[in-house]
Amino acid sequence: MTEHAALVHGEAVARERVDALLAAVPVRDRETRPESLARAARQRRRWATQVVVTDELARRACAERGLAPPDEVSPSRVLAVAATDVADLGSIVAAALAHSPAARALLADLEGEQDVPEEAVRDYYDRNRDCFLTREALRRGVDPYGGATAGDFLPYEHVRAGIASELRRAAAQRAFFDWLDRARTGVVYAAGHEHPGDPSHPDHEHRH
Template sequence: MTEHAAVVRGRTVPKRRVDALLAAVPARDRESTRPEALARAERQRRRWATQVVVIDELAQRACVDRGLKPPAEVAPDRVLAVAETDVADLGSIVAAALAHSPAARLLLAELEGEQEVAEAAVRDYYDRNRDRFLTPEALRRGVDPFGGVSSEDFVPYEQAREGVGRELQRAAGRRAFFGWLDRAKAGVEYAAGHEHPGDPAHPDHEHRH
């Protein structure tokens, strides 16, 4: 009987790591669900948890490769708290991996710090999203940011510039993280029952992230 969930760069990822994560994330209440649907949901939950654990493993390797201090070991008995906004922006697997894995968070921070945002990109964002930079007083008056406004109704570019730059750098860091993850996962081999939830090779796949 296979005791590993996946093989990452020739090294096995034990099933017990997946089991520990599943124990930390209670299943949703499905009392009224049909048995076959419940079994399918549990299979998908195991595949989802495997992805989270594999991302942690890949991130730990990446931190070592980059000479970063390996973070403290993951606490698998901690229930994850994942913000709904992160799920919407990142997908449930990556959002959970970042909540679960100190190595993934460290790697994301490192990648974000490497991003350079050009002044022209900051200015362009400011100019194209003027509705985001109305002053509090203009918002109270219900000013239409696309008509009948004056320059006094907007936060000056000089005041907004730093915040916009941070936001663009954060977005670029997340794109870099996704790019790294796509490349890193290319050589991962999964044991039966631990494939990606959206892998069309298994019959009950679902295309969710």
């Protein structure tokens, strides 16, 4: 059996890092049939490999960007990933951001690079009026798209900063996905550590 889970630009990522992550994440599979349990275990290992590889790639990206070295990952730290993050980001990226200080540092740096035009902020406010009803308007059941008055909405000036922050965060997440797709091209996985959705192995799945 190989001693590495993957090669990142020719440098080994130790299997022990994947094993440590697996030991920290509770098993949630409810299957009882041996073949189903075996398949679930294989997919958990592939999923964990992706999280560890993302951490390794993020460490390298932080070094290339001259960012201060992030705190080391604690192998025993149990991941706490919000369901909304999984829905928005996919389980691998959500878990990587929870697990990896380097991934979080990279995402924060990418967020600082995003420029959100004033027109985009105003457009979001105008197109999502239901999000900006006052408490009183909500209590009265005001229809934001029919019969509402200007006084039923929070003023643009009061919510502008929050909208800009949300748009900047969303743009940074897209930039993170783009970076990860490019960075993964330099990764070669050991047998049994392929991406869970890789169609080259027989029990692949497309959930991320």
